[in-house]
Amino acid sequence: MSIKDRRKREREQRRNDIINAAEKLFFAGGYDDVSMNDIANEVELSKATLYLYFNNKEELFFSIVLRGTLILNSTIKAEVQKSKTGIDKVSAFRKAYNNFTNDYPDYMRIYKYFQSGRFDIKKIIDENHIHDVITEINGEFVVKTSLDEENLVDEYLKRIMELRSERLIIMCNSIKTGIDDGTIRPDVDPVEAAVLLSSISKKMSNIPLDHEKILESRGIDHDKFVADVEKLIRYMIMNSSN
Incomplete structure (x- = not known):
């Protein structure tokens, strides 16, 4: 696997990890009760990193x-x-x-x-x-x-x-x-x-x-x-x- 392909796979995995964390929180608390900080804490990433993958x-x-x-x-x-x-x-x-x-x-x-x-x-x-x-x-x-x-x-x-x-x-x-x-x-x-x-x-x-x-x-x-x-x-x- 090339470095480019590996980085692409790692980026896709991180995106899925973020979605999984957000899904867990949205299912439990609803949209308005969940913040980007909550999602960042759940997936153990910085809030700034989240914004590299999702606009909001x-x-x-x-x-x-x-x-x-x-x-x-x-x-x-x-x-x-x-x-x-x-x-x-x-x-x-x-x-x-x-x-x-x-x-x-x-x-x-x-x-x-x-x-x-x-x-x-x-x-x-x-x-x-x-x-x-x-x-x-x-x-x-x-x-x-x-x-x-x-x-x-x-x-x-x-x-x-x-x-x-x-x-x-x-x-x-x-x-x-x-x-x-x-x-x-x-x-x-x-x-x-x-x-x-x-x-x-x-x-x-x-x-x-x-x-x-x-x-x-x-x-x-x-x-x-x-x-x-x-x-x-x-x-x-x-x-x-x-």
Whole structure:
């Protein structure tokens, strides 16, 4: 191994060590209760060294959100690929999202915080002229991204937004597959339905406590509620004439 390659590997290892330390602290205390000093102490580096790898605490937080997002997308793709019909792919997508919520609660919690409005994501995207446009090419939905290369958005945030678009495309194409194979109604707009189902998935992971208590009083726990909602969605989009 050359000196250049060894230094590159050592730098990457140190970057991962910093992210691991920050992740541990963010999971335990939340974003606002963790400082760069705390992270430096946890990873046993100087604060000045941290700034050689990350511009600020926000960038570090985004790197951890990205970790969770990569796991989420990988989980969804694996589940969707197992299903053959379009309507089953839609169900598989939602099952994977629910499994991620249950299996990775810490990543889910920081992802919710990422979307909470604490970070002005819309402003960052607008300032960097990022525009995702979903279009259909040769019977398959794809996303076209326009990006101002002279003023790139934070690389971690850019990747997170790309993965968000990827999930929406997976759902769009699952619905399109269902329309083509006859398991989903032909009058369903794939993009519109994908946005709706994506919104439902997010809300399902954040049911108000008082609503959960109401459901429990009727003998409906969280798992049963998720299963019942899935049945309603299938009835809503399925092609009953098939």
